[in-house]
Structure formats: structure tokens, C-alpha cells
Amino acid sequence: MTFSATKILTNKRLAEQQCLTLLETCTTLLNLTQIHTQIIKLGLINNPLVLTKFTSTSSNLNAINYASLILFDPHSKTHLYDTFLYNTIIRAYAQTNNNRISSIEIYKKMVVNDVMPNKFTYPFVLKACAGVGVLSLGECVHGCVVKLGFDDDIHVCNTMVHMYCCCGCVGSARKVFEGMCVRDSVSWSAMIGGYVRGGMAGESVADLGALELGKWVERYVEREGIRKSMELCNALIDMFAKCGDVDKALRLFRGLDGKTIVSWTSVIVGLAMHGRGLEAAALFEEMKSSGVEPDDVTFIGLLSACSHSGLVNEGRKYFSSMTEEFHMTPKIEHYGCMVDLFSRAGLVKEALEFVNNMPIEPNPIILRTLTAACRLHGELNLGESITKQLIESEPLHESNYVLLSNIYGKMSKWEKKNTIREVMGEKGMKKIPGSTMIELDNKIYEFVAGDRTHESYKEIHEMIDEMAKKIKMAGYVPTTSEVLLDIGQEEREDALNRHSEKLAIAFALLKTPPGTPIRIVKNLRVCGDCHSATKFISKIYNREIIVRDRNRFHHVKDGVCSCNDFW
């Protein structure tokens, strides 16, 4: 009797072990189905170890899907482990790239089935919301957190900060952050990361103030003696670089001991944004000698650094070193960087040849880079044909139409250009209007082209006229060919003068004492004419002008821009 009981027990344990081993090696859905049958047969459906294993095979989407089937399997009576099981499945989905929405679906089922979420549930759910980026959903979850009283948990709050930041709502993130009674280094990294990304997303309000805010954050962290973890330092480096003080970022980086690949990559990317390609390349070499292996992200940073500084040969060299020296397979992103490198440097033929010889199909992003280069360097027919293909493959992507319309503008095919605009109108698409922001005396001002609503409208326009006269005398030639409208020369010049960059600069010249640096933020890429005019203005008015573009910084001083005209 004793013997057989032991035997059954041993068998059970053996079966359990067998299932665990099977799950360990399982790769396909078929295998999973078989294992599931086995699990039911062996009566292991309520075995927590087996179920955990089932759900934690998270790298395998099939396994996650199957695990969620098990959860709703009529054979399983999972009362004891309900919350835990839901949590593991929610976590598994939250960690995938494309199935975060399932994570939220499971959470909803959890609520419907009256299974109580616990404080471990919410970081997963919020992470999924952050990944999906839907604010309303996140807000709803926030409401549940408050209702259940989990808003006093530091982990939950940290993820809420992260979630709001990812949804582009830095203000709400800040509110949660302010409401926390204890903040640790994770809270700060999440908040700093939010300000940085807020800037990148064009939520310029955050990022204009961010340099001052950043300094304040650093002082605060120092004063409170908050542990400066590697993640926090890397977030600070990234923030200072993206808020315009790349030297500060470099100093912080130099002071780090135990630099990780993320630290190196952050600072290389930072230098790239500021057009300091040679320094980025030098740092890359230093990194190699210090024994840190570059990864694919490092190469994106490095190649974009070459691209933004016009270092074509270096870019080529580094691209081939990826395969030859580091035995990596370049991804579509790296090919994209190379196309961008050639395009910026005006080597349209090389760019085209490169695309034709690529071992993978170019994606729409690469094709758009190529057509933009075609437009800029006069290969209009080629540009037209590629853009038409793009519209066919992505009929809902607004920038394809803008590109084609601009190509027709450059060809002076006004009728065709108008047709495109009409098509866009019919489809309810609109070109994003260019705008420029500036912060003066703690107030944010936003300008759009031809703005007449501003209180100082008259003064600004007088200033612009004066600016135009002075810089023309110094040799500025308005690039009227960039005005893609069917109008005469004088009207073209006038259209250029009403660009939002020029309005903001004129306003700053009026309102700030001589010699003060001017910091402005654009939502799109800076236009060629404004770039040229800014250089002249910096010299004549003796001002340093720092322009933050959609992609990068331009430090304009004494008639020279840090981008060396590659952007």
C-alpha cells in the first residue's frame, strides 16, 4: 500500500518533470497541443509549476497564445492561482513587440471574470499600455489603480510615469511623479526619459524647458543622494545631448566608471545629432580599444553620425566593418543609413546603385529618403516614378503625397501638383504645417508661417524686413527655387520671409538683449532657405542661434553651422 502510494507519487513527479522538460524544448504549436493533451491526461492541469512553465515560455508567441487558451480551459480549475496565471500571461504579452494589445485583452477578461488584480499586475498592464501608446487606455488603467489603492506603490507609480511619457503626455506623468511620496532612481530615469522623448515627439514645450529642468534634476539627484544607477546616468547623458548641451553629456560620460554599450551608444548618438561626426567616430574607436563590442544600435548611431557630417568614406568603411570585422548582418535600418549617407552628400546615383544591389527589398522609408534626394538634386523623373510606386503601396501615407506634390512643384507642373493636393483633401489628409517654438521669460511662443495673430505682429514684420535687407547686403540670396508655388519672384521672396523660423528669430532679436544665444525648436526639418538666412543672421547680429530640428541640432555661430550643411 505504502509502496504503491509512493509509486503514484513518483509517477506524478516523473510526469511533472517530463512535462517541464518537454515545455523547455517545445518550439511549435503542434508540440504544445500534444503537451496540453498530456497535461490533461496526467491530471496536471492545476499544477502550478507546469502552468507557470507553460506561460513563461514567453519568447514563443505560440506558447503564450496557448497558455491563454489553457487559462480558459474548462478542464482547469485555477481558482488558487488565478491572479498569478493572469499576471504571467499579461507579462508575456507585454514583453512581445506586436501583441501588447492582447495583454490588455487578458487584463479586461480578468476584470470581467472578477479575478482581483494585485500590485504585480499593474506594472505589466501599464507597460503594455506604454507600448501600445493609447492614452485613453492608460488613463483608464490609472483610474483602476487609484480605485484599488495601488497608487502608493513605487513600482506601480514608476510604470505609470513611464506609461504617460510613452503616450506623449509628459504633463500627466509629471503629476503622478509629483504625487509620489518616495522617488527612487528609477522614478527619475522614467521622468527624464519622458522629457527627452517628449522633445523628440515634437512636444517641444517639454524639451525647451528641459535644459533648465535637466540641470535642476541633476542638482536634485545630487542633493538627495539618490543612487546614480547606470540607467539613470545613461538617461542623463541622453537628455543633456538631446537638450542641446552635448558637452555636458560628454563630461558625464567621461565621469562614468563601467560604461556599458548603452552609455557609449547614447553619447555617439548625441554627437551625431549635433553634427560632430569625427568625434563620434573617434569615440567608436576608443570603445573598441576598451574592449566593448558594438551592437546594431551603436552602428545606427555611428552611421548616422557619418551621414550628418558628410563623412561618406568613413561611413562606407564602417558599414563594411560590420560584416568583415564584427560578423554582423546589417539590418534594413543600416541599409537605410547608407542610403541617407549618399543622399545627403548629393550622390544620388550611388544611392540608387546601393538600393539596387541591396540583398533585401528596400522599405518605404528608404524609398522616401531616395525620392527626397532626387527632388533636391534634380532627378525629378526618377523621383516621380518612385513616389508613384510608393503611393500605390501605401495609399494612406500622407508624406508620399507631399513628396510627389513637391516634385511636381519643382517641375513647375502646377496642374498636377494641384491634383495631388485635391486627392489629399478628398482622403482627408493634411500636410503638417511647419511651426517654430521659442521660450522667452518662461513663456512659450509658437509661430506658424505667415502668422498674423501675434500681438507683436507689426514689429516682427518690420524686423524681418530689416533683417532681409541686411543679410542681402552681406551676400544672402533667397533660394526662391525652394518655394514650390506658382507665383512670381517677389511673392516668392515674401513667402520665404514669412517662414516660422524667421518670425521666431526676429521676435527673439527684438525681445532679448544683444549677444544672448537664441534657442528655437522646429517641428519639421529646417528649410534650406531658413538655414542659409540663419547663418547670415548669426554673423550680422552677432548671435549664437541653436536650432532644434525634427532630427538634430544646428549650432549656428558667426555665419557657420555645426552641420556643415549636411542635414
Add this chain to the structure above:
DNA sequence: ATAGGGTTAG
């Protein structure tokens, strides 16, 4: 048995 933050070209 289960948790949070940092790097990515156009």
C-alpha cells in the same frame, strides 16, 4: 513563484 527606468537612421 510573478514588478518598474536607459540607447535606434529617415
